[in-house]
Each structure stands twice: as structure tokens, then as C-alpha cells.
Amino acid sequence: MFSAAEDKKRLEQYFIDNIDKAIANEWIKAYHQPLIRAASGLVSDEEAFARWEDPDGSYYTASEFVPALEKEKITYKLDLYMVERVLKKMKDQSKHGLFIVPESVNLSSSSFHNCDMVKEILKRIDASGIPRSKLSVELSEKAIASDPDFMKEQVDNLRQEGVKVWLDSYGNGYSSLLLLLKIQFDLLKIDKKFVDQIGKNENGQIILTELIRTAMAIGLDTVAEGVENKMQADFLMEIGCTKLQGYYFIEPISLAQIIERNKNGIQIGFENPEEVEYFDIVGKVNLYDLSFPKDDDSTLNKYFDTMPxxxxxxxxxxxxxxxxxxxxxxxxxxxxxxxxxxxxxxxxxxxxxxxxxxxxxxxxxxxxxxxxxxxxxxxxxxxxxxxxxxxxxxxxxxxxxxxxxxxxxxxxxxKAGLNYNYIARALSEDYINLYMVNMDDDTFTEYKADGINRDISFNKHGDNFFDIYRDEFEYEMMPEDKEQLNKVFTKENVIDNLKKEGVYSIFTKVVIDKVPTYVNIKMVQIRGDGNYIIVGINNVDKQIKTREALEKAKEEKIIYSRLGALSEDYIYIFTVDPSTSKYKKYNPSNTTSDLGLAEEGDDFFGEVIKKASKGIYEEDVEFFLTSFTKENVFKQIETKGLYENHHRLKISGVPIYVVMRANLVNEDGHDKLIVGIFNIDNKVKKDREYAENLYAAESKANIDELTGVKNKNAYSETVATLNELIERGSMTPFAIAVFDINGLKEVNDTQGHQAGDEFIKKGRDMICRFFKHSPVYRIGGDEFVVIVQGYDFLNIDSIMTKIHKHNVKNKLKGDIVVAAGCSKYAGDPSIATVFERADKEMYDNKNELKQI
Missing domain, CATH: 3.30.450.20 (PAS domain)
Known part of the structure; x- marks a missing residue:
């Protein structure tokens, strides 16, 4: 009989003596565990695992025989053999009509010290005919940390030759974030111990989220190892982890099993290489990126609150x-x-x-x-x-x-009624065509209310509006209707009626889809600079048959009054030629700003930049000029679909808040930049006033005037919130610490209340000094409570010991003493139960301190 140590040594020697035979006879098999891309649910990569299977039926995992090979410095034999097995597997897999995805091989750091691994790996890849991008090298944190400078050189050489390098088991304790600054990897595999925190530890989930966010920020893909259940998989996908690996999906399997599973229709599909970039982009979106944390620590669980x-x-x-x-x-x-x-x-x-x-x-x-x-x-x-x-x-x-x-x-x-967006859609929904006509030269712009949302969109420009729509009307008409339209639809008639009524409507019939259809041609004057009217052709076939013409006219007058009101938020509208920068200005609000741009000009961007210091509020000029360049405007439109800039525009020296929005439209095959300046001054000021008043009110209601910490009202609100979390079963670990300042009555009686107030502040300073990461509340004259959380909770026992030692020291030298008691939450039915235990411990401590 041999001891366990002797058995281990004999087995290690067996591996060393037989490694060449095991390789030659293929006792060492390659098993392949997929990496599942979160965005597609398909296999994006695989990882190769070595397993030693003796002819007698015994088998050993890599963790059992690799350490022996590392001691003997012969791991390179195994590593190069596994590279060959993976390359052969890829070639065999392609013969069965399956997509080939990249596969990683785990390498030992000792292999690089005992042979030219980079050269040997490249030689084998190139000989196989498989693209270099299909083989990935996986290195552990431990392997890198053993000799960072040497391993950095090896990693750089591999990546320069087109072989991707993965960092395995990140967070396993052998290195830090500084390693990612020193060496550039292609993918980060996050250690299983972080995945195990999901659903168990909120802080662990936060650290995991930040790890993934950091990796993405420096251009790394992320893989979570050891995924074992659906809850873990769902959470990892939500926070933007691009790839998942673990027994929840499948254990490592052989090529024969892959082929058999595919034949039976149960194999997880392999990614089409042409779709990789698409799924990569979709998978990296962190569904918790759009979060707006509140300046409020009344709850302990706000990190993952985010917009839907x-x-x-x-x-x-x-x-x-x-x-x-x-x-x-x-x-x-x-x-x-x-x-x-x-x-x-x-x-x-x-x-x-x-x-x-x-x-x-x-x-x-x-x-x-x-x-x-x-x-x-x-x-x-x-x-x-x-x-x-x-x-x-x-x-x-x-x-x-x-x-x-x-x-x-x-x-x-x-209760209030309609919003701007809803009104605009409702008004445009039934229009066939809309025109903006310049009554000075008869030029016009045509818009159509089409598309799947019936939104208004530009259609074309034209000249001689009244001639075209009298002689070459777009729609087919019956002769009698055409003759009648020509009589009434004249420029002179339109001008006369607009002066008298403010709105002019003509009813006629056109042929739509071979059916005579009643339409209403309606005109309204546009307010502001320039002599413009809006002409709308509205399908009123159904309405005309059910309403009297007079009632319809009254209704349309009201609608056009609303339509005119929609332009009141605009200060200026510019149309700019993107290639020449020539521009025209429209002023629907009849406002003159200090910017002083002409009605038209040859260099829109140059003129705005030149006059910005006069027309834009001085505090906003630098920011505006940084953003408002021709290159940046078009870049934002291309990437975001819209350029937007918030600043203050000066009107007669008075700054008002505005937003500039710009976008491209295509007119007659040519792009045109449309720039609008909107007045948002009232909204911004009201929002700010509301926010300031709300913050002031909340602060006043929840802050103790003497000590500056939170007051009893704030504590009551916090208790209510925590009780709700307890009731829902989603409470995270915390503790309650209760404090009482000894000797306050004596100070008040002998030195006065002013001295007593200073005595209370001194006690507050001591409590806050020990609890730097938790909210402190004053709930009585000399009573304080702390909701202990986060870092303080993890160190609560040490903190309470330090407080006791501090009290003993102060007692002996006649300084302030603050009795303290603490109790941890242990699945209690309410906060009151935890408080009572802490309060009792405080009184016990108070009596103990009196005996010193």
C-alpha cells in the first residue's frame, strides 16, 4: 500500500514517462465546449479541453496531468498536440457542412520558455489551410502574471500574426486591472466566482457589471465562465456580456457528438461568419446603460434601476x-x-x-x-x-x-388634452398634399402626408404655382369641375379671401383611383417674415356627404388656426446647401436676435461662427463653437440621425434658452440641410425652478438643522422603504447601529444649551468619522442611528470594536463618550426588530461604560 502522497507522485511520473506514447497513440482526446453569443443564441466560438483516456478505461482531466508536465517543462508537447487536434477537427467539421467558428487552445506559460511557441503554432495553422483568425490562444491570469514582460512580447507577436489571444479566468486573484493596461488582449473570460454572485450578492453583481463595461470600453469581448442556470444567463445578457459558457448550455463534447447532435437536430447552431459583426454589435448593448440614479440613499438597492x-x-x-x-x-x-x-x-x-x-x-x-x-x-x-x-x-x-x-x-x-406630436399627426393624417407657396414669386414647396405613419415629408420644389395648378393640375378632373376650379382658384381670389377671412377653402372633385372624390383645397397665411401661405388638399369625400358646406368651412377655419399656432416655437429656420454652404433664413416668429444673420448668404457655418461672440451668451460661446463645425454637424447627423445643440441666444442683449436642431433632406436628388432654432426658454426655466425648489424642500424636510445629518423624518422614510424591501423578500445585507451621547444633560445644566449643542456636534463628528460610507440620522436630542451598508457593513465588527476602545480612552481622559449598540439584519420581519436589538445592546454598553 502506498500513501496518498506516494500515489500522487507515482501518477505524476506515469504522465511524464508516457506523454509521448499518449500523443502518438491519441490517448489524449480533444473535447469542445461552445461559447454562446448572447445576441444570437448560436455558437460563436469553442474552447478545446484535453482529456487523457488510457486504454484500460481510466481517464484524467488536464488539471490532473498538466501540473506534472509543467514541473518537467514539457507542456509544449501537449499544447502543440492540442493545436493540431483542433485544426484537424475544424477541417473534419467543414466536411459535414457545418460553419467553422474560432476555437481556443489553453497554453501553459512554460511552453513559451521551452520552445518558440509562436513560430510552431503559426507553422501548424498555415500548413492546415485554416485561416489564422480561426485559432485563438487562451492564457490564464496566472500564466501572464508569472512573467508579464516576457508574456507581453509573446501575446503581441501572436496578435501581430493574426492569432487572437484570450485572457482566461480574469479576477482569479493573480493580477489586476493594471494587467489590461500593460497587455492588449482580444477577449476577457470572467472567472466563475463572479458569475456565482448573480442572484446572491448585489455588490457582486455590480462588480461583474463594471468589469464587463470596462472590458467593452477598452475594446474587449467578454465571456462569462461557469453559467449554470437561466437566471445567470438572463442577467449576463442584460448587462451586455457578449458570450456565455457553461453547463447551462452544454458540457464539453467530442466532434463525433457534435456531428451526431447535428444529425438529430439538437445541436446548437454555429454562427455564419458573415453575421458575426452584426451579432457582436447587438450583443454588446448594455441594457442598464440608460440609468438615472437619484441623489437619495434612502434605499440600498438602486444600482440596477434603469429605464425600460x-x-x-x-x-x-x-x-x-x-x-x-x-x-x-x-x-x-x-x-x-x-x-x-x-x-x-x-x-x-x-x-x-x-x-x-x-x-x-x-x-x-x-x-x-x-x-x-x-x-x-x-x-x-x-x-x-x-x-x-x-x-x-x-x-x-x-x-x-x-x-x-x-x-x-x-x-x-x-386631463390637459393633446400634445404637440399628437396634434401634428392628427392635422396631417387626412391631407393628400400640402404646399408652402411664396406669394411674391409664386415658387412653392410640396409635401406629402405619406409613409407608414402618415408623417409629412418633402416631395418637390416648383415655380408658377397658380399657373400649374390651374392648367396642369396633378389630379384628373371632370371638365365641369376643372372649369369651376379655374374660375375661383386664382392668385387674386386667394389674396382677397385671405385678407377678408384669414382662411380660404375651395371644394371640388378629383379622380382618385378612377373614382370621383370630393376634396377641399384650403389656404392659410403663415405668420412671420415673408409672404407665404400654406395650401392643403384634403380628402373630404366622406365628410361632404354627411355635413353641410358651411359647417365644414367653420371646422376647417378652426383647424387652420391650430395649424398656424404650431409654428410659434420656431425662432428661425435655415435651409443650407451642404456643398456650398449657401443659405436662406426664414423667420416665422418675426424675431430679431443679436446674431444678426442676413436673410440669405454664401457661407452659413462661417457667418454663424464669425458672429457667435455677439449673438450667443458669452458663457455658452466656447461650448457652441466646439460643437458647431461643419464636420461635426454632418458627423452627428450620420451617426445619430440628428444634430442638436443647446445654448442661449441673445435677443436685445437678453439671453434666452434655445435648441438648434439640424438634419438632411433630399430635394430633387440633392441633399439640403435644414436647421431650426426653437425657443425653449420658458420650459428650461420652469424645469430648473421646479428642480431647485424640490431639492430645497426635500433637503429642508430631511436634514437636521443643528448637526447637518439626516433627521427623524428622513429616518422614518428610510424605515418604510426598507420594510417594503423586506416584505418583497429583496432586502440586501445591512445592520443598524444606535448611539446615545453620555452626559448631555449635565453639560446643558452646568454650561448652557449652547455648550450642549457643541457637545452634540462633537458626538456627531465621532459617529460620522467611524461610519464614512453609511447614512447617519439624528432621531432625538442625544440619539443617533446609522443604517450600516456596503463597505461599513463588511467591517462592522471591527468598527464597533474601535468605537468601544475610543470610548474607554475618552472616559479615562474625561472626553466625550458615545454609548453604542449594533445588530445585523437576520431575516427579521421588520426594521423595528433589528432596532430593538441594537438599542438593547447600546444600553448594555452605556451601563458598562459607567463602570469604568
């Missing part, structure tokens, strides 16, 4: 939900309780129902790639504010990934 966000893949017939965060799922369940969660939404089935406008906007964004911020009205009248953005387009299928973020949902308009 989902990603849909839009093809020609349907929308498929790819990913969504927890906030989105909760939002849908709360606001649409009768809606059953589904994976696919067919376009044809999504008609004439609340949300159709938003759904169509997502479809349009998928087609044109323009970012959209819009309002939509729900069935109950509430207004939904959405941000829609195209992420990427699949080059193989043509489908587009689109993100949808629910910015807010507003029920104030249920």
Missing part, C-alpha cells in the same frame, strides 16, 4: 424580441396587464390598436436608420415618450436590430 429597454430584430414580416431588461418586463406587466408576453409580433396583425404608431416608427427606423424620439398616445390617454435607435443591420438576412427605450409615461395629458 428592449431590442427587437425587424425583418420584412415580423418583429422579434431579442433582449429586454427587467425594467421593461415589469413595465409591460404593470401597464399592459392583459398583454401576453410573446417573442414575435407579426406586422399584419398589429393594426388599429394602441401602440400602432410607435410600432410603425420602429419599423421605419429599421429601414432608414434615423434615431427617433417620439410621443405616442395609449388607449387610456396617457402619453408614452420613446427613444428608438437602429443598432445594426444583418448583412445576410437584411433584418435590422432596433433598440426601444421607454423614457417616460405621462398621464398629465389625460
Amino acid at each position: 429597454m428592449a431590442i427587437f430584430e425587424m425583418d420584412s414580416t415580423k418583429a422579434t424580441l431579442v433582449r429586454s431588461n427587467k425594467s421593461y418586463r415589469e413595465f409591460m406587466a404593470t401597464n399592459f396587464p392583459t398583454h401576453k408576453p410573446v417573442k414575435e409580433y407579426m406586422y399584419d396583425a398589429f393594426k388599429s390598436r394602441p401602440g400602432q404608431y410607435s410600432f410603425n416608427a420602429v419599423r421605419q427606423c429599421a429601414l432608414d436608420g434615423k434615431r427617433v424620439i417620439l410621443d405616442d398616445r395609449l388607449k387610456d390617454g396617457r402619453i408614452l415618450h420613446l427613444l428608438i435607435n437602429r443598432i445594426a443591420v444583418n448583412p445576410v438576412t437584411g433584418a435590422a436590430a432596433v433598440s426601444l427605450v421607454i423614457l417616460s409615461i405621462d398621464d398629465s395629458v389625460v
Whole structure:
């Protein structure tokens, strides 16, 4: 019989003596564990694992025989053999019609010291005919940390030759973030111990999220190792981890098993190489990026509070939900309780129902790639504010990934009525054509209310409006209708009626789809500089048959009054030629700003930049000039779908808040830049005033005037919030510490209340000095409470010991003493229970201190 140590030594020697035979006879097998791309659910990469299988049926994992080979400095034999096995597997796999994805081979650092690994690996790859990009080298943190400078040289050489290098088991304790500054990797594999924290430790989840966010920020793909359940997989996908690996998906299997599983239809599909970039972009979106943390530590669990966000893949017939965060799922369940969660939404089935406008906007964004911020009205009248953005387009299928973020949902308009977006859509929905006509020279711009959302879009420019629409009217007409239209639809008649009535309407019939149809040609004067009118052709076929003409005329007059009111927020509108920078200015508000731009000019960007110091508020000039360059404007339009700049414009020396928005439109095959300046002064000032008043009110209501820490009211609110978390079963670890300042009554009686106040502040300073990371509350004259959390909670025992030693020292020298007691939350039914234990411990400590 041999001891365990002797058995281990004999086995190690067996591995050393037989490694060559094991390689020659292929006792060492390669098993392959997939990496699953979060965005596609397909195999994006694989990792090769070595297993020693003796002819007698015994088998050993790499962790059992590699250490023996490392001691003997012969790991290079195994590593190069595994490279050969993986390359052979790829060639065999392609013969079965399966896509080949990159596969990693784990290498020991000792291999690089005992042979020219880079040269040997490249020689084997090139001989196989497999592209170098298909083989990845995987190095552990431990291997890198053993000789960082030498290993950096090896990593750089491999990457320069087109072989990707992965850092394995990051966070296992052998290195730090500084390693990522020193050496450039292609992919970061996050150690299983971080994945194990999901659902168990909020701080662990935060660290994991930040690790992934940091990796993405420096250009690294991320893989989470050891994924064992759906909750872990869902969370990792939500925070933007691009790839997942673990037994939740599949254990390492042989090539024969891969082929058999594919034959039986149960194999996880391999990625098409042409779709890799698309899925890579979609998978890296962190569904918790759009978060707005509050300046409020009344709860301990705010990190993952974020806006509801989902990603849909839009093809020609349907929308498929790819990913969504927890906030989105909760939002849908709360606001649409009768809606059953589904994976696919067919376009044809999504008609004439609340949300159709938003759904169509997502479809349009998928087609044109323009970012959209819009309002939509729900069935109950509430207004939904959405941000829609195209992420990427699949080059193989043509489908587009689109993100949808629910910015807010507003029920104030249920009572107030309509919002700007809703009014504009409602007014334009029934128009066939809209024209803006210059009454001085008869030039016009034509718009059409078309597209899947019936939005108004530019159609064309033209000259001689009244001649064309008298002699060459766009629509076919019956002779009698044409003759009547020519009599009344003259420039002189329009001018005369607009002066008298402010709005002019003509009813006639045109042929639409071979059917005579009643239309109403309506005209209204545009307010502001310039002599312009709006002419709208409206299909009123149904209305004309059910209403009297006089009632219809009155109705249209009201509608046009509303249409005219929609332009009041505009200060200026510019049209700019992108190639020449020539521009024209329109002034619908009849406002003269200190910028002093001419009605038209040859260099829009140059003129604005030259006059910015006079026309823009001095504090905003530098920021404005940094952003407002021709190159930056067009770059933002290209990447974001819209250029936007907030600043203050001076009017007669008085700064007002405005927003400049710019976008490109195509007119007659030529691009034209449209720049609008909107007055948002009242809104900005009201928002700021509200925020300042709200903050001041909240601070005053929750801050103790004497000590500056939180008061009893704030503590009551915190207790209520924590009790709700306890009731929901989602409470994170915390403790309550209770304090009482000894001797306050004696100080007040002998030295006065002013001295007593200073005595209280001194006690406060001591408490705050020990609890730097937790909120402190004053709940009585000499009583304080601390909600112990985070770093303080992890060190609470040490902190309480230090407080006791400090009290003993102060007692002996006659300085301030603060009795203290603490109790940790242990699944208690309420905060009161934890407080009572801490309070009792404080009184015990108070009596103990009296005995000193």
C-alpha cells in the first residue's frame, strides 16, 4: 500500500514517462465546449479541453496531468498536440457542412520558455489551410502574471500574426486591472466566482457589471465562465456580456457528438461568419446603460434601476424580441396587464390598436436608420415618450436590430388634452398634399402626408404655382369641375379671401383611383417674415356627404388656426446647401436676435461662427463653437440621425434658452440641410425652478438643522422603504447601529444649551468619522442611528470594536463618550426588530461604560 502522497507522485511520473506514447497513440482526446453569443443564441466560438483516456478505461482531466508536465517543462508537447487536434477537427467539421467558428487552445506559460511557441503554432495553422483568425490562444491570469514582460512580447507577436489571444479566468486573484493596461488582449473570460454572485450578492453583481463595461470600453469581448442556470444567463445578457459558457448550455463534447447532435437536430447552431459583426454589435448593448440614479440613499438597492429597454430584430414580416431588461418586463406587466408576453409580433396583425404608431416608427427606423424620439398616445390617454435607435443591420438576412427605450409615461395629458406630436399627426393624417407657396414669386414647396405613419415629408420644389395648378393640375378632373376650379382658384381670389377671412377653402372633385372624390383645397397665411401661405388638399369625400358646406368651412377655419399656432416655437429656420454652404433664413416668429444673420448668404457655418461672440451668451460661446463645425454637424447627423445643440441666444442683449436642431433632406436628388432654432426658454426655466425648489424642500424636510445629518423624518422614510424591501423578500445585507451621547444633560445644566449643542456636534463628528460610507440620522436630542451598508457593513465588527476602545480612552481622559449598540439584519420581519436589538445592546454598553 502506498500513501496518498506516494500515489500522487507515482501518477505524476506515469504522465511524464508516457506523454509521448499518449500523443502518438491519441490517448489524449480533444473535447469542445461552445461559447454562446448572447445576441444570437448560436455558437460563436469553442474552447478545446484535453482529456487523457488510457486504454484500460481510466481517464484524467488536464488539471490532473498538466501540473506534472509543467514541473518537467514539457507542456509544449501537449499544447502543440492540442493545436493540431483542433485544426484537424475544424477541417473534419467543414466536411459535414457545418460553419467553422474560432476555437481556443489553453497554453501553459512554460511552453513559451521551452520552445518558440509562436513560430510552431503559426507553422501548424498555415500548413492546415485554416485561416489564422480561426485559432485563438487562451492564457490564464496566472500564466501572464508569472512573467508579464516576457508574456507581453509573446501575446503581441501572436496578435501581430493574426492569432487572437484570450485572457482566461480574469479576477482569479493573480493580477489586476493594471494587467489590461500593460497587455492588449482580444477577449476577457470572467472567472466563475463572479458569475456565482448573480442572484446572491448585489455588490457582486455590480462588480461583474463594471468589469464587463470596462472590458467593452477598452475594446474587449467578454465571456462569462461557469453559467449554470437561466437566471445567470438572463442577467449576463442584460448587462451586455457578449458570450456565455457553461453547463447551462452544454458540457464539453467530442466532434463525433457534435456531428451526431447535428444529425438529430439538437445541436446548437454555429454562427455564419458573415453575421458575426452584426451579432457582436447587438450583443454588446448594455441594457442598464440608460440609468438615472437619484441623489437619495434612502434605499440600498438602486444600482440596477434603469429605464425600460428592449431590442427587437425587424425583418420584412415580423418583429422579434431579442433582449429586454427587467425594467421593461415589469413595465409591460404593470401597464399592459392583459398583454401576453410573446417573442414575435407579426406586422399584419398589429393594426388599429394602441401602440400602432410607435410600432410603425420602429419599423421605419429599421429601414432608414434615423434615431427617433417620439410621443405616442395609449388607449387610456396617457402619453408614452420613446427613444428608438437602429443598432445594426444583418448583412445576410437584411433584418435590422432596433433598440426601444421607454423614457417616460405621462398621464398629465389625460386631463390637459393633446400634445404637440399628437396634434401634428392628427392635422396631417387626412391631407393628400400640402404646399408652402411664396406669394411674391409664386415658387412653392410640396409635401406629402405619406409613409407608414402618415408623417409629412418633402416631395418637390416648383415655380408658377397658380399657373400649374390651374392648367396642369396633378389630379384628373371632370371638365365641369376643372372649369369651376379655374374660375375661383386664382392668385387674386386667394389674396382677397385671405385678407377678408384669414382662411380660404375651395371644394371640388378629383379622380382618385378612377373614382370621383370630393376634396377641399384650403389656404392659410403663415405668420412671420415673408409672404407665404400654406395650401392643403384634403380628402373630404366622406365628410361632404354627411355635413353641410358651411359647417365644414367653420371646422376647417378652426383647424387652420391650430395649424398656424404650431409654428410659434420656431425662432428661425435655415435651409443650407451642404456643398456650398449657401443659405436662406426664414423667420416665422418675426424675431430679431443679436446674431444678426442676413436673410440669405454664401457661407452659413462661417457667418454663424464669425458672429457667435455677439449673438450667443458669452458663457455658452466656447461650448457652441466646439460643437458647431461643419464636420461635426454632418458627423452627428450620420451617426445619430440628428444634430442638436443647446445654448442661449441673445435677443436685445437678453439671453434666452434655445435648441438648434439640424438634419438632411433630399430635394430633387440633392441633399439640403435644414436647421431650426426653437425657443425653449420658458420650459428650461420652469424645469430648473421646479428642480431647485424640490431639492430645497426635500433637503429642508430631511436634514437636521443643528448637526447637518439626516433627521427623524428622513429616518422614518428610510424605515418604510426598507420594510417594503423586506416584505418583497429583496432586502440586501445591512445592520443598524444606535448611539446615545453620555452626559448631555449635565453639560446643558452646568454650561448652557449652547455648550450642549457643541457637545452634540462633537458626538456627531465621532459617529460620522467611524461610519464614512453609511447614512447617519439624528432621531432625538442625544440619539443617533446609522443604517450600516456596503463597505461599513463588511467591517462592522471591527468598527464597533474601535468605537468601544475610543470610548474607554475618552472616559479615562474625561472626553466625550458615545454609548453604542449594533445588530445585523437576520431575516427579521421588520426594521423595528433589528432596532430593538441594537438599542438593547447600546444600553448594555452605556451601563458598562459607567463602570469604568
